[in-house]
Amino acid sequence: MRDVLNFVRTIRDPIYDEVRMTGIENKIIDTPIFQRLRWISQLSGVRQVYPSAIHSRFTHCVGTMHLAGRYTEEVYREDEDVIEKVQLARIAALLHDIGHGPFSHTYDDVVFKRVYPDAPHGHDVHRDKMVNSEYLKPIIEEFTNPENLMKIWNGENYIIHPLVQGALGADRLDFMLRDSFFAGTLHFGIIAVNRIINNTAIHKHLDKEAIHYNWKCLDDIYSSLIGRFFEYKNVYFHKTARAADITIHEMLKEACEPLNLIERTNDLSEYIYLNEYTLVGEIYSKESEELTKAKALVKDLFDRRLYKSVWERIIDESTAENLGITVEGLCKLTAEESFIKKVNQYCEENDIVLGNKMKIDSTYRLSTINEQEFQASNIYIYDPYDRIRPGSNSFTLNEALNTTTYITTFSGPRAYRSLFTLVRVYAHPDESKTITNIWNKIRPKVDSKEPDVSVTSY
Numbered sequence: 001m002r003d004v005l006n007f008v009r010t011i012r013d014p015i016y017d018e019v020r021m022t023g024i025e026n027k028i029i030d031t032p033i034f035q036r037l038r039w040i041s042q043l044s045g046v047r048q049v050y051p052s053a054i055h056s057r058f059t060h061c062v063g064t065m066h067l068a069g070r071y072t073e074e075v076y077r078e079d080e081d082v083i084e085k086v087q088l089a090r091i092a093a094l095l096h097d098i099g100h101g102p103f104s105h106t107y108d109d110v111v112f113k114r115v116y117p118d119a120p121h122g123h124d125v126h127r128d129k130m131v132n133s134e135y136l137k138p139i140i141e142e143f144t145n146p147e148n149l150m151k152i153w154n155g156e157n158y159i160i161h162p163l164v165q166g167a168l169g170a171d172r173l174d175f176m177l178r179d180s181f182f183a184g185t186l187h188f189g190i191i192a193v194n195r196i197i198n199n200t201a202i203h204k205h206l207d208k209e210a211i212h213y214n215w216k217c218l219d220d221i222y223s224s225l226i227g228r229f230f231e232y233k234n235v236y237f238h239k240t241a242r243a244a245d246i247t248i249h250e251m252l253k254e255a256c257e258p259l260n261l262i263e264r265t266n267d268l269s270e271y272i273y274l275n276e277y278t279l280v281g282e283i284y285s286k287e288s289e290e291l292t293k294a295k296a297l298v299k300d301l302f303d304r305r306l307y308k309s310v311w312e313r314i315i316d317e318s319t320a321e322n323l324g325i326t327v328e329g330l331c332k333l334t335a336e337e338s339f340i341k342k343v344n345q346y347c348e349e350n351d352i353v354l355g356n357k358m359k360i361d362s363t364y365r366l367s368t369i370n371e372q373e374f375q376a377s378n379i380y381i382y383d384p385y386d387r388i389r390p391g392s393n394s395f396t397l398n399e400a401l402n403t404t405t406y407i408t409t410f411s412g413p414r415a416y417r418s419l420f421t422l423v424r425v426y427a428h429p430d431e432s433k434t435i436t437n438i439w440n441k442i443r444p445k446v447d448s449k450e451p452d453v454s455v456t457s458y
Contacts, residue, residue: 045244
């Protein structure tokens with residue numbers, strides 16, 4: 001097995017210069033089921049705001065493989081089977097996003113939600129199906145069993161899992177570096193990758209081996225996490241990018257039944273050739289009354305005629321907890337009670353007819369530094385000099401935050417931990433000006449303690 005990492009091919013990459021591949025990785029990449037990722041965008045609607053952000057899931061998966069290999073080689077460098085572990089991690093990283101459908105997460109929200117109604121992320125379930133299929137399983141079994149890859153993805157392999165998909169794992173490091181590069185927001189994606197990887201090791205936490213980052217690179221970790229927060233806020237959750245995602249969501253919903261997307265997703269021989277280009281081409285070219293609305297939405301996307309954000313609020317997770325309601329439920333309730341009902345009431349009283357329903361959109365939960373991510377992945381900080389907690393070298397990120405005075409100084413004692421969600425209301429482009437004018441007339445002079453951020457640059 002010592003010859004596993006004999007590299008046979010090189011891919012030029014703008015982030016890492018060159019990414020080398022082993023024989024088995026080359027075989028996987030050359031399969032049609034992996035090549036389809038060339039035609040699946042990494043950022044979907046973001047390209048409507050950042051026009052250079054047109055990179056694919058293919059390049060992200062290859063980059064994640066590269067970083068996962070470096071990570072695993074570092075933490076297992078003293079082990080006799082280091083090469084086998086590195087190869088396993090690289091394959092897991094290479095295939096971690098293989099299940100994604102056209103337009104990535106939006107496909108999850110529309111199609112995979114029907115295919116796998118009980119799964120929060122349908123593309124992950126589909127990935128497991130794909131690695132056990134005739135298209136990938138024979139190649140994977142030349143080295144390992146698909147079950148060993150799934151143990152990494154689901155966290156059973158609690159050492160390699162955080163290296164591939166943890167809070168600072170290869171997946172997140174690559175998409176931060178790659179997405180900021182192509183979006184033109186490198187100032188958010190500056191990460192000390194070499195320093196973080198070179199200061200990663202396996203140590204014991206409460207008598208159990210776990211991944212640790214050395215205490216001396218805490219500032220590099222803080223910087224990476226804060227940069228990621230601003231990348232989410234300004235790029236992934238930009239109001240116009242989300243507007244494009246709403247258009248794509250509606251397009252997929254209208255096309256799902258006429259194009260038999262559920263059946264074609266379940267049939268991997270069909271799914272191989274179901275991508276953003278073929279899907280949009282089908283919608284646009286087919287003469288079918290069932291696709292009339294979907295075709296109009298495709299035209300809106302082509303013309304950048306998108307829904308407009310007309311209202312926005314920040315919802316704190318602690319508020320939802322105090323009210324005994326989910327964050328999603330509070331987002332919907334706040335949008336309806338604070339904005340939609342008031343606008344609709346004004347329309348009724350003044351005989352104004354709105355032909356389209358307003359859309360409520362809420363983001364993932366965000367925070368500048370979220371220690372829960374580290375706890376969920378069993379990732380800890382290693383202090384070789386017992387400076388944080390006498391008698392112990394291993395401690396949580398939360399303990400590090402509590403003892404790092406300058407973090408609490410510029411972020412506030414709980415600001416860096418509080419999880420919040422942005423909730424927005426979007427209006428159809430034909431009616432956005434009307435709704436904005438109505439709101440300017442009826443909005444309370446002191447709308448809330450929070451400023452209205454619906455017109456901010458992001």
